[in-house]
Amino acid sequence: MAKHPVQVIAVTGGKGGVGKSNMSVNLAIGLAELGRRVVVLDADLGLANIDILLGISAGRTIENVLAGECDLRDIMVRGPGGIRIVPAASGTQKLSQLNTLEHAGLIQAFSDLADDIDVLIVDTAAGISDTVISFVCAAQEVIMVVTDEPTSITDAYAQIKLLSRDYGMFRFRIVANMVRTPQDGHALFAKLTKVTDRFLDVALQYVGAIPQDDAVKRAVQRQKAVIEAYPRSRAAIAFRALAKKVDSWPLASTPRGHLEFFVDRLVQQQVGA
Numbered sequence: 001m002a003k004h005p006v007q008v009i010a011v012t013g014g015k016g017g018v019g020k021s022n023m024s025v026n027l028a029i030g031l032a033e034l035g036r037r038v039v040v041l042d043a044d045l046g047l048a049n050i051d052i053l054l055g056i057s058a059g060r061t062i063e064n065v066l067a068g069e070c071d072l073r074d075i076m077v078r079g080p081g082g083i084r085i086v087p088a089a090s091g092t093q094k095l096s097q098l099n100t101l102e103h104a105g106l107i108q109a110f111s112d113l114a115d116d117i118d119v120l121i122v123d124t125a126a127g128i129s130d131t132v133i134s135f136v137c138a139a140q141e142v143i144m145v146v147t148d149e150p151t152s153i154t155d156a157y158a159q160i161k162l163l164s165r166d167y168g169m170f171r172f173r174i175v176a177n178m179v180r181t182p183q184d185g186h187a188l189f190a191k192l193t194k195v196t197d198r199f200l201d202v203a204l205q206y207v208g209a210i211p212q213d214d215a216v217k218r219a220v221q222r223q224k225a226v227i228e229a230y231p232r233s234r235a236a237i238a239f240r241a242l243a244k245k246v247d248s249w250p251l252a253s254t255p256r257g258h259l260e261f262f263v264d265r266l267v268q269q270q271v272g273a
Contacts, residue, residue, distance in 0.1 A: 004115045005251050006259040008122065010139035014155025016126035018145045019177045021053055022216065024123035026227045026236070027143075029081035030243025036118040040079070041110075042088040043135050044125035051087045054079055055223030058087035065109060066102050072109035080228045114259040127155075128162055136163060138265035141249060143173045143207065148188045157195055160202060170202045175242065176209040185209025207245055210238045 011024045021044075028038045042050040051058040060075045072086065079085045110120070122139060124132045136142055142163075146156045163169040174192065176185035189206045196202055215233035219226035227236040 004117075004259075006114055006117050006262075007119045007141070007249070007251050008139045008259065008262045009119065009141045009143060009246070010122045010124055010136045011143045011145060012124040012132065012136050012159070013126065013145040013152070014128075014157070014159040015152055018126075018147045018152050019210070020126070020145050021049055021123050022220070022226070023143070023145050023175065023177065023210070024121050025050065025053060025079070025083075025225045026239040027243055027246065028079075028083045028119075028121050029225055029227045030240045031119055031247060032081040032083050033240070034243060034247050036247065037116065038083045038119045038121065039076070039086060039113070039117050040083060040121045040123060041086045043122045043131070044088060050085055050123060051077070053220065053223065054085070054225065056085065056087075058085075061087045063088075066105070072113060080225055110262075111259050117259070120259070120262070128159055133163070133167065137167050137169065138262050140251075140262070141173060141246075142169070142171075143175055143246075145175050145177050146188060146192060147178050148176070148184060148191075153188075153192055153195075156192060160196060160204075161200055164200055164202045171205065172202060173205050173207045175207050178212045179209045180212055182209055208238065208242050210235055210242070 009027075011020050011027070013020050021042075024040055028040045032038045040050060050056075056077050056079060058075070058077055060070055062075065064070050065072055065075060076084045076086055122135050124135050126132075144156055144160070146152050160172055163172075174189055176188045179185045179188060185208070186206070188209075189204070193204050196204055211234045213226070213233055213235035215230040216226045216235045219229040222229055226233055227239050230236055
């Protein structure tokens, strides 16, 4: 298997509606603008939406790969900014209940693509299902998307608690989404750390904030990423700033920096599930 280093980033959040998919897509395009070869995996394996968000027609999906009808390269579609997307199938129960061999086979297919990827962004489903936990635990970096709502903060805390208590994870990168001001982003981070510092042994790192911006809503309606549709909008500028920060994160020179490590961790999580 290839030994090309790949940064694997899981974008997650305790609840739905916090903007994980928007975060994944716009971050991916921002990284591509910096010269990175980026693949986005729609890891909401039962309710996929990345292709819909971008107005992309996905003729075949992960379901076809699992059925042995094609390989992973056959289903990847080009997205804006040169990113590539691995679409999942929406409303397919089988994909939300993969067995160990199917899950391992899927990720093995990714390993075969390692030489052609610099960054793999995994857009997870909401909640704390086995599949979500598996992807998050296997990734090198975890971006937790949080909004200034009690349910978002509570669910983010619950997800962090589970990952730290049961899976030994202690570092989480936090992005405040849909905030009115930068100060509100810091205040939201403070609310979350107030409870994690009191009850958990974890390290939360504030990455930044994405402002509440009508341009995001208009871009979604047009089925485009805001960074592409409205490149001078406040949100687009914030996403590019976020991409620059993420691009500066060190890439492990150890086996953890290789996609094979992601494969192995994910398979281990599934076997233990």
